[in-house]
Amino acid sequence: MQRSLVVANWKMNGNKLVVSQLLNAIKNGVNKDVNQANKIAICPPSLFLELTQQELVDSNIFIGAQNAHPQNAGAFTGEIAFVMLKEFSCSYVIIGHSERREIFAESDIFIAEKFAAAQAHNLEPILCVGETQEQRESGQTESIVLGQIQAVINEVGIEAFAKAVIAYEPIWAIGTGLTASPEQAQEVHAAIRSFLTEMDQTVAENISIIYGGSVKASNAEALFKQSDIDGALVGGASLDVNEFLTICAAA
Numbered sequence: 001m002q003r004s005l006v007v008a009n010w011k012m013n014g015n016k017l018v019v020s021q022l023l024n025a026i027k028n029g030v031n032k033d034v035n036q037a038n039k040i041a042i043c044p045p046s047l048f049l050e051l052t053q054q055e056l057v058d059s060n061i062f063i064g065a066q067n068a069h070p071q072n073a074g075a076f077t078g079e080i081a082f083v084m085l086k087e088f089s090c091s092y093v094i095i096g097h098s099e100r101r102e103i104f105a106e107s108d109i110f111i112a113e114k115f116a117a118a119q120a121h122n123l124e125p126i127l128c129v130g131e132t133q134e135q136r137e138s139g140q141t142e143s144i145v146l147g148q149i150q151a152v153i154n155e156v157g158i159e160a161f162a163k164a165v166i167a168y169e170p171i172w173a174i175g176t177g178l179t180a181s182p183e184q185a186q187e188v189h190a191a192i193r194s195f196l197t198e199m200d201q202t203v204a205e206n207i208s209i210i211y212g213g214s215v216k217a218s219n220a221e222a223l224f225k226q227s228d229i230d231g232a233l234v235g236g237a238s239l240d241v242n243e244f245l246t247i248c249a250a251a
């Protein structure tokens, strides 16, 4: 089984001063209070990757990006490439976040291309999957989530998941304060692991399947107690040092 992984997704928040203060407080807190047997990664807005690299230079905290474009270079105004992320010591990159799927209309195929491009540059993709409230209510949770994973497997093969993370993020729980109960989350995580087991048992046993959606200090421990929840992808609470450090300590 993997070491647990807690990832901060800061989304489009912060400025130079805030980022600097947050990174220093997290770095100091992690050194003091958090068992670094666990992995911690911070995904700031891309413009602050260089600052993040500088601030975290003497820490064990990993750096991740929130997005990139699958091509290495070219006429893609406004985009950044995975190869560029490597210059800022990135280890992880979030792929297929529901905000990218919904607001920016990213397709399963495009997400699979990004997944492959990330790995081609030695970045570990954190593939996000999750259902809407409507899909949950109509009993489609498993088929949606497993379908999103299958779409990537179709393009890159199951072996590629030996170096990837899956984040189960029910859309109805993101930024809403509504968290999936530990049992609800565990049910989906177990379904994902058993789906992978059918294709490759080693991949299924070793992959980190982390949960995201209103994770906070008060619910992290109960989530992490579930056997198939290997960590968290944290949005809002990762912008609050005390909340985030408590989540890291619970992992």
Ligand code: 13P
Residues within 6 Å of the ligand: 009, 097, 169, 173, 174, 175, 176, 177, 212, 213, 214, 215, 233, 234, 235, 236, 237
């Ligand atoms: P919140 O933790 O703010 O619900 O966001 C979750 C998320 O989208 C992390 O990627």
